[in-house]
Amino acid sequence: GQQVMQIPQYQHVQEGEDFTTYCNSSTTLSNIQWYKQRPGGHPVFLIQLVKSGEVKKQKRLTFQFGEAKKNSSLHITATQTTDVGTYFCAGSGGSNYKLTFGKGTLLTVNP
Amino acid sequence: NAGVMQNPRHLVRRRGQEARLRCSPMKGHSHVYWYRQLPEEGLKFMVYLQKENIIDESGMPKERFSAEFPKEGPSILRIQQVVRGDSAAYFCASSPAGAGFGYEQYFGPGTRLTVT
Numbered sequence: 001g002q003q004v005m006q007i008p009q010y011q012h013v014q015e016g017e018d019f020t021t022y023c024n025s026s027t028t029l030s031n032i033q034w035y036k037q038r039p040g041g042h043p044v045f046l047i048q049l050v051k052s053g054e055v056k057k058q059k060r061l062t063f064q065f066g067e068a069k070k071n072s073s074l075h076i077t078a079t080q081t082t083d084v085g086t087y088f089c090a091g092s093g094g095s096n097y098k099l100t101f102g103k104g105t106l107l108t109v110n111p
Numbered sequence: 112n113a114g115v116m117q118n119p120r121h122l123v124r125r126r127g128q129e130a131r132l133r134c135s136p137m138k139g140h141s142h143v144y145w146y147r148q149l150p151e152e153g154l155k156f157m158v159y160l161q162k163e164n165i166i167d168e169s170g171m172p173k174e175r176f177s178a179e180f181p182k183e184g185p186s187i188l189r190i191q192q193v194v195r196g197d198s199a200a201y202f203c204a205s206s207p208a209g210a211g212f213g214y215e216q217y218f219g220p221g222t223r224l225t226v227t
Binding site for chain 2: 043088
């Protein structure tokens with residue numbers, strides 16, 4: 001079945017440093033979504049990428065979808081303490097309803 | 112517009128008891144997904160339901176676990192004869208259509224199940 005791998009598992013940064021998490025799928029994806037989960041909270045949708053090579057920005061967050069639609073990345077510029085949480089990618093491919101989630105990257109930020 | 116609601120938020124059960132978790136999707140959403148999350152783990156898909164239908168239960172253990180989404184009322188995830196390994200956070204998510212069509216999933220606050 002489809003597998004979505006995400007690295008790194010953990011990332012600790014100083015406030016102001018940049019952060020990147022990477023997502024790789026074993027199969028070609030039709031779309032990929034990113035979610036953020038604060039400690040003790042629930043996942044919250046951030047964005048969806050659909051097109052090959054697509055790049056989307058949300059303030060300090062930049063999301064990319066690879067040309068082959070098998071990988072994606074999330075980059076945060078100049079991290080803040082409010083960025084703390086686990087970032088999940090979730091891909092859909094083949095089936096028309098099911099998202100396969102990566103294990104997530106836990107970001108901690110030292111003020 | 113109320114979001115996805117789950118109750119109870121915390122549930123403690125002794126080994127061998129039944130756990131019943133409820134999920135009310137967002138208004139207008141007819142697709143419900145259940146996920147299980149262990150500490151510091153990702154979200155593991157369990158089951159996908161539409162009203163009165165189970166579409167995909169491939170992620171759900173065949174024994175002791177069942178799910179339903181009746182015509183009226185919330186979706187229910189039932190775990191019979193709970194064991195300590197069932198302790199986890201269970202999240203419900205809803206969407207207006209299948210996520211593969213490009214619809215985001217809206218998650219509820221989760222039910223934290225502890226089996227003693």
